[in-house]
Amino acid sequence: AAAPMESGAGVGTPPCSPPSHPPAMEADDFQFVLCEGCRQESPDLKLLTCLHTLCLNCLSEKKPVGQCPVCQTAIPQASGIPDMDNLLYKNLQAKLSIYKKIRDDGGPSCSRCRKETATVWCSECEEFLCSKCFEDHQWFFKKRSHEARRVEELRAESAHRFLEDSRKSCNLFCSSPGHANQGHISSIYCPTCEKAMCCSCALLDSQHTSFRDIRAESRRRQEELSAMTRELKRNRSGFEAAYAELQDEAARLERAQREMRELIEQRVEQLVRWIRREQEELLGLVEARQEQGRQELARELRRVEGVLQRMEAGERLVEKMNLYGTEQEVMDMQPFIKDSLQELRRLQPAAAGERLQPGDLAECRARLQAL
Ligand SMILES: [Zn+2]
Ligand SMILES: [Zn+2]
Ligand SMILES: [Zn+2]
Ligand SMILES: [Zn+2]
Ligand SMILES: [Zn+2]
Ligand SMILES: [Zn+2]
Incomplete structure (x- = not known):
């Protein structure tokens, strides 16, 4: 046209x-x-079981085929093309x-x-x-x-x-073969066969019973569908509530994950700050121990050196006294020298184990292991 x-x-x-x-x-x-x-x-235009309407192109091209591209409901037909x-x-x-x-x-x-x-x-x-x-x-x-x-x-x-x-x-034509072409208009509905037919079909076949007017049947069907949608509206609120709940849940999940991420970052930062502090403290401690050890060793060295010098001086004095000392000098000085040598004799070099461990790093090592 x-x-x-x-x-x-x-x-x-x-x-x-x-x-x-x-x-x-x-x-x-x-x-x-x-x-x-x-x-x-x-x-x-094809009507899917989910009641979405799609053209043949969309049904054969939109991937994946075999499901509604709008709501993903599966299409039962093997070809992926609905019959209706x-x-x-x-x-x-x-x-x-x-x-x-x-x-x-x-x-x-x-x-x-x-x-x-x-x-x-x-x-x-x-x-x-x-x-x-x-x-x-x-x-x-x-x-x-x-x-x-x-x-x-x-x-x-x-x-x-x-x-x-x-x-x-708009008229409804009789579904019997040939009748639609001849313009036979359906005005009668047989509820047993669930079929609309023209008057002659209804009269010719005695199987059909309890006829209804086709308009009344069409109205009844419309009303049936309307009643069903009214009923579905009540179910709808349940689904809407579930939808809102799911969205809340998704938002909650998102929030919880974000908070957890922030918590991890905060804690790690805290730990890093603490570790850095610990690092500084330990390095300071090593420094202090090193300094202390150096001083202790120097003191010990000076003490031992002093003892050796005193021994040397004693040996020299005794030797010179033997060589050159008069009796008078020996008598006067001997007790004093004897006291000094006796004191020197009491001195012992510290044994290796007894000596204070200079610059002891045991504490550092322990704290390092405890980190
Ligand atoms: Zn014309
Ligand atoms: Zn389309
Ligand atoms: Zn759909
Ligand atoms: Zn005309
Ligand atoms: Zn007919
Ligand atoms: Zn019938």
């Missing part, structure tokens, strides 16, 4: 006709008919494109002769018709009852209203 558009303002449109001011196309209101993966129109078409959205896309043609500048051109500007839309033939072609349309007895509406009138309608109206004029 895609007729090429006439260029310009459209032949046959009176130039003086006042431009109607129909409501703006509520483009955003009808985003829902697009594929939920690529946000594009597509004639192959989203007829509703697919048909709405088609109806919206008709509506767009109606709203196009200059209006749609006739789907039959493709020359004139269309004046009428027949929703049952799904055709735009110019006045001339509409006359031909009316010539057919069967088509005379078709609900044809003036394009002018439709232009003034909102998209919402257009879709609503086209819903009313």
Whole structure:
């Protein structure tokens, strides 16, 4: 039904006709008919068991295949392509494109002769018709009852209203082989077979019982779905609470990890500072011990040297006295020298073990091991 558009303002449109001011196309209101993966129109919209709607392209291209690209629910079909078409959205896309043609500048051109500007839309033939072609349309007895509406009138309608109206004029055809083609309209529903059928099918087959009106059945099904969504709304609050809880939990986890990281860093810094202090203290201690050891050794050296010098002096004095001393000198000096030599004799060099260990580093070693 895609007729090429006439260029310009459209032949046959009176130039003086006042431009109607129909409501703006509520483009955003009808985003829902697009594929939920690529946000594009597509004639192959599939309905998944998760009730997301995706085009064939998205289902075969978005990796990983075999699951819903929106909510990751698995697709049971081995091919990864669901069996169910989203007829509703697919048909709405088609109806919206008709509506767009109606709203196009200059209006749609006739789907039959493709020359004139269309004046009428027949929703049952799904055709735009110019006045001339509409006359031909009316010539057919069967088509005379078709609900044809003036394009002018439709232009003034909102998209919402257009879709609503086209819903009313839509018929359900009999599913028996051949009947749909012959235009048999289903008006009867058999609850046993769960099938819609035309009057002749219902009358011809005695198996069908307790018929219902198809409109009543359709309404009942709609109401059943509405009741289920109302019930689900109650479940929803539970899931929303769980969602909020999980988010809290995630935030808590994040916070706890951050705090732990900070704690580790603080503690390590503390330890490093303490270790550095300990290092300085130990180096200071080594320095002090070294200094102390040096002084102790020097003192001991001086003491031993002093003893050796005294021994040398004693030996020299005794030797010289033997060589040159008079009796008088010996008598006078001998007791004094004897006392001194006796004192010298009492002196002993300190044994290796007794000597104070100069510069003892044992304390340093112990503290180093305790770190
Ligand atoms: Zn898509
Ligand atoms: Zn999904
Ligand atoms: Zn025509
Ligand atoms: Zn028609
Ligand atoms: Zn039938
Ligand atoms: Zn039946």
